[in-house]
Amino acid sequence: MREILPRVRDWLCDGTPFAMVTVIGVRGSAPRQPGAAMAVGADGQVAGSVSGGCVESAAYEAATEALATGEAALHTYGVSDDDAFAVGLTCGGTLTVLVRPFTEPAARAVLLNLVEAIGRSEPVAAVTVAGGSGPLGALRLVRPGRADGTLGAAGLDRAAADDARGLLAQGTAALHHYGRHGERRMDEVSVFIEAFTPPARMLIFGAIDYAAATARMGAFLGYRVTVCDARPAFATLQRFPTAHEVVRAWPHEYLAGTEVDERTVICVLTHDPKFDVPLLHAALRTHAGYIGVMGSRRTHDDRTARLRAEGVGDADLARLASPIGLDLGARTPEETAVSIAAEIVRSRWGGSGRPLTELTGDIHRP
Known part of the structure; x- marks a missing residue:
């Protein structure tokens, strides 16, 4: 939506x-x-x-x-x-x-509240009667602390709001079924709940040409993109116009103080040990869903040895997508950004990364 x-x-x-x-x-x-x-x-x-x-x-x-x-x-x-x-x-x-x-003015007013809340990156869920004995299309907005609108019955409002707040943690959509007054394990009223959470974050470290292309791709995919680099001459908004923010700071210090969750993707494009090693230490202490690291095979081996020497174990090293990206034969920054984006999508949805011509079965998997 x-x-x-x-x-x-x-x-x-x-x-x-x-x-x-x-x-x-x-x-x-x-x-x-x-x-x-x-x-x-x-x-x-x-x-x-x-x-x-x-x-x-x-x-x-x-x-x-x-x-x-x-x-x-x-x-x-x-x-x-x-x-x-x-x-x-x-x-x-x-x-x-x-x-x-x-x-109708009332329905339009509720929808406008939803649109404006999403625009402000506030967590909000749209709860809609989608079948059964309820008023089809009735819309209710649920936020962490309050709710607006009604589905036609107070008990149904309460039950659906509880489920909507649960879905807000994941930002997902689901069809729920209730009794006409919100009773559980009944199928008299169908309610479609669509939760809108703030966009997932993409944190890009290293203000290089590959980072500019990756920032454009991240914004295209719907991420809130941050580019971070300690060098003031490189970390500028002019060089990264599609990024939502550009931060001038030592990467590991910035990462230690910013919000990271399971939806966050981290792209380390610096390939410089004095930045990479402390940054990856900080990254592996987070719950980031994807940590990709740029570099040649030689750089990867050297970086891995440095991390092992500082006590990083095999389980943590296995979390690193290094070298970053899928094997697409990419050469340019833009092509490399596509390979990085493809790996992030595969990581998110569990795809194989193989050509569809080599596979059988459904293309659109659950």
Whole structure:
């Protein structure tokens, strides 16, 4: 949903009616996951995608119908591999989407609060009735300390808010089922919960040309990018215009004092022992999900020996992606940034990194 927020905000502010189509369920091989969204304005303009192209026309028609009727609706696209093309979902999976018109002032006000909270990088969850006996499309916003809006029943509001706050820790989306008053282990009301946490961080150490290309790639992937280098002449905003911040500090000192969690990726591009060794000591004390280190095979072996000499064990050394990146034959800074990004994506989702032509089975895995 994040990619359509600028257009949605414009429509909310200038009074344009629109409808939103949100993926709330996926079965089998499907190109987009729950939370993917497309918005259709009353002027016919479109933002976003729910399927990568194969059911966009049908979703567009469903959105225009919702605008005409003012009613929310559920639609399912795709059945099986043999006849999926006739239905529209060529990859053979099944998508369930919720279509909601945003024409009423109250609903638009709640959605604007959501858009602005995401824009401020505040943790917030959108909780929506997505089926059953509840008011389809009803929207409630849940933050760590408060909630706004209602799903139609106080007990349901409380139960869904509890689950939404749990999902805020991961920034994920899920479909939950309750009794009409929030009872657990019942299936009278379906509620789609989409949690928006602040973007994951990409910390790049070493203000070199490869760092500039990696910063551009990190911002493209949705990370909040920080570039850090101790050299004032190199660590400048002019050299890294796509970074969210540029820090002039000794890398290990900065890392020891900044926030790092399991979603954080660290790219060490300095390949200089006086920076690398103390920085990697600090990095291995964090819960960062990915630590990649640039350097030749010789540099890698020398760096590993220095770390071992300072007491770093095999388990910690195994956390390092060194040399950084996948083997793509990259030469330029931009190509190298692509190889780094590919390794980060593989690390996040558990892909093999092999060509799809060498593999069988579903392309879009759960």
